[in-house]
Amino acid sequence: MSVQDRAIPASPAANSTLVPELRNFVDGEFVAGDHFFDDVNPADGTVIARVSEAGANVVDAAVAAARRALRGEWGKAGVWQRAALLYKIAEGIEARFNDFVQAESADTGKPVALASRLDVPRAAANFRVFADLIKTAGLEAFETETPDGKQALNYAVRKPIGVVGIITPWNLPLLLLTWKVAPALACGNTVVVKPSEETPASATLLAEVMRDAGVPSGVFNLVHGFGEGSTGEYLVSHPDVNAITFTGESRTGAAIMKACAPGVKPVSFELGGKNAAIIFADCERDETIQQMSDAVFLNTGQVCLCAERVYVERSIFDWFVSAMKHKAESLQIGWPQDRSTNMGPLISRTHREKVLSYFRKARQEGATIVTGGGVPEFGDERDNGFYVQPTILTGLPESACCVTEEIFGPVCHIAPFDSEDEALAMANDTEYGLAASIWTSDLKRAHRVARQMNVGITWVNCWFLRDLRTPFGGVGLSGIGREGGVHSLNFYSELNNICIRL
Numbered sequence: 001m002s003v004q005d006r007a008i009p010a011s012p013a014a015n016s017t018l019v020p021e022l023r024n025f026v027d028g029e030f031v032a033g034d035h036f037f038d039d040v041n042p043a044d045g046t047v048i049a050r051v052s053e054a055g056a057n058v059v060d061a062a063v064a065a066a067r068r069a070l071r072g073e074w075g076k077a078g079v080w081q082r083a084a085l086l087y088k089i090a091e092g093i094e095a096r097f098n099d100f101v102q103a104e105s106a107d108t109g110k111p112v113a114l115a116s117r118l119d120v121p122r123a124a125a126n127f128r129v130f131a132d133l134i135k136t137a138g139l140e141a142f143e144t145e146t147p148d149g150k151q152a153l154n155y156a157v158r159k160p161i162g163v164v165g166i167i168t169p170w171n172l173p174l175l176l177l178t179w180k181v182a183p184a185l186a187c188g189n190t191v192v193v194k195p196s197e198e199t200p201a202s203a204t205l206l207a208e209v210m211r212d213a214g215v216p217s218g219v220f221n222l223v224h225g226f227g228e229g230s231t232g233e234y235l236v237s238h239p240d241v242n243a244i245t246f247t248g249e250s251r252t253g254a255a256i257m258k259a260c261a262p263g264v265k266p267v268s269f270e271l272g273g274k275n276a277a278i279i280f281a282d283c284e285r286d287e288t289i290q291q292m293s294d295a296v297f298l299n300t301g302q303v304c305l306c307a308e309r310v311y312v313e314r315s316i317f318d319w320f321v322s323a324m325k326h327k328a329e330s331l332q333i334g335w336p337q338d339r340s341t342n343m344g345p346l347i348s349r350t351h352r353e354k355v356l357s358y359f360r361k362a363r364q365e366g367a368t369i370v371t372g373g374g375v376p377e378f379g380d381e382r383d384n385g386f387y388v389q390p391t392i393l394t395g396l397p398e399s400a401c402c403v404t405e406e407i408f409g410p411v412c413h414i415a416p417f418d419s420e421d422e423a424l425a426m427a428n429d430t431e432y433g434l435a436a437s438i439w440t441s442d443l444k445r446a447h448r449v450a451r452q453m454n455v456g457i458t459w460v461n462c463w464f465l466r467d468l469r470t471p472f473g474g475v476g477l478s479g480i481g482r483e484g485g486v487h488s489l490n491f492y493s494e495l496n497n498i499c500i501r502l
């Protein structure tokens with residue numbers, strides 16, 4: 001059993017002498033860099049692993065290995081061979097299902113129940129869906145009339161872009177990483193991935209799965225480390241990386257875009273959100289409350305798609321606020337390992353400081369704190385963790401910073417509206433444009449309102465219901481481009497059009 005194979009200890013604290021080392025994975029080997037940093041369990045603040053930070057030399061080696069692999073057997077592998085490998089990777093993830101659940105939960109503090117239901121199954125699904133898709137993707141073809149009355153045939157072939165740099169955040173670490181790795185490999189690229197410094201464990205397990213599935217050396221490389229002035233910056237500015245796909249904060253996206261500009265590297269960005277939900281009086285009430293509770297509090301509100309702005313038709317406003325208050329107060333906040341826990345801590349002390357600062361600003365701006373607004377007390381090691389209370393605000397003007405800025409915690413502001421037009425105007429009054437949800441029994445209204453939302457995805461009477469073949473992405477500060485289905489295949493490949501005069 002390698003160091004990498006050792007399970008990350010669950011809470012309470014790991015004995016420091018048993019703390020595992022998480023290493024980079026370059027050219028089929030686990031390698032250490034010069035420095036190590038701590039991987040902290042947000043449920044109790046204990047150090048659960050030491051992580052090897054990849055310096056510029058390790059990033060160089062990873063990119064060089066990825067380049068060599070493109071010229072080797074992987075570069076010659078056909079679509080069916082690549083798809084077969086993707087299925088094996090999916091099986092490898094499922095074979096180590098519990099290891100992944102434990103790793104993801106220990107790194108993020110998310111309840112094991114959530115990781116078992118969402119993160120790990122989606123990781124396997126990402127590989128299966130893109131294996132299916134690449135096998136069935138057709139070629140674009142046109143018959144063309146020539147000026148002299150004859151014919152030509154145009155058809156486009158897909159080629160890999162080359163070495164793809166993949167940078168991902170900490171909120172859904174494995175889900176979001178595999179959402180990009182799977183289509184990149186399906187299209188025949190090689191990858192260098194950098195997971196968030198907060199959540200290195202599941203990506204390290206994925207490297208083991210890649211190795212055990214027989215992925216050729218250099219096709220999947222993993223580098224650990226930070227962003228600016230560290231591994232992330234080395235990767236995005238590396239001249240031999242052909243494209244960057246990134247999920248994270250909008251301002252990080254802006255910095256990455258600058259770094260990519262000199263090489264005119266294609267970028268795909270899935271960024272922040274300040275998502276609205278519009279609740280009409282004719283909504284199906286029980287179902288709406290049930291799902292809105294997830295839309296606000298799932299993963300401790302740390303999902304880019306979470307609704308932080310909720311607009312409710314005035315006639316049901318009081319009912320809605322009180323039903324959401326009840327939901328918030330019924331959440332089981334606790335140890336992630338406890339199967340009955342449905343809300344864990346925030347990712348880090350720093351992030352908790354940010355969320356608490358918004359609670360303070362809300363008070364200063366005159367909000368009513370309907371529930372929450374503070375830190376829960378447990379009387380045990382969890383008091384060293386990074387928990388906050390699920391929080392509901394009302395009474396703020398639309399210009400308040402809690403209504404305009406992404407908080408990324410278990411918190412929403414609820415405001416009343418009197419007309420469809422007013423709701424739409426408030427919902428669209430944002431620089432972001434990732435997701436929205438509409439809750440109504442009136443189908444005509446659902447279609448009408450959904451079309452007018454300035455976002456990448458609008459859910460009607462549901463939230464975070466995903467079909468991986470559909471376009472996913474955002475407008476404005478929420479991103480550039482779309483991934484999902486053929487949109488992923490288009491980003492991760494170059495189309496070469498061939499025109500033959502017949």
Ligand code: NAD
Pocket residue numbers: 167168169170171172176194195196197225226227228229231232233236247248249250252253255256269270271272273303304406408434474478479
């Ligand atoms: P972040 O932008 O701070 O970090 C994301 C990744 O970028 C990390 O791996 C980090 O190390 C790296 N990074 C940071 N600076 C860098 C730089 N200068 N160069 C290269 N890499 C750099 O984001 P986060 O705090 O990890 O995640 C939370 C944010 O992600 C929220 O804003 C959330 O909305 C967003 N998000 C968006 C989506 C989406 O699909 N649109 C999904 C999940 C999260």
Ligand code: 6OD
Pocket residue numbers: 171172176179270302303304305466472
């Ligand atoms: O479901 C997905 O594919 C996806 N990219 C979800 C993003 C969630 C944001 O936190």
